[in-house]
Amino acid sequence: MGFEDMGINTCRLVWRGHFEAAHCLHGHASCGKVHGHSYDVEVVLVGGVGRDGMVIDFGMLKDVVAQFDHMMLNEILETPTAENLASYIAGDIDRVAHISGRRISTIEVSVREGTYGGKAIIERRVKTEE
């Protein structure tokens, strides 16, 4: 059952975050040495608006992304590519949203290493019990 069917307004949120971090990709020709990036993160959430008028508190998204700031990403993820970071962030948002009773139906996370170059986009559909 969709949130609309339950009489809950849905909203699409777009939030942007940023962090600075170091990583290395073992065995990779150019990224095998430890180096740093300025990471840009974009989160798109679709969910039901709660009684407090929010789909999610933006502060929660800020906290999820803040865990990476000025970190050695290999201490958090074995292979810290943009793809794996996006997937990890989506999983964390899913977990935090679930714990706080938020009704999120879709989480999309994109991670870009630096101002230019490619970015990885992960889309995660969240199962709801209702």
Ligand SMILES: [Zn+2]
């Ligand atoms: Zn890199």
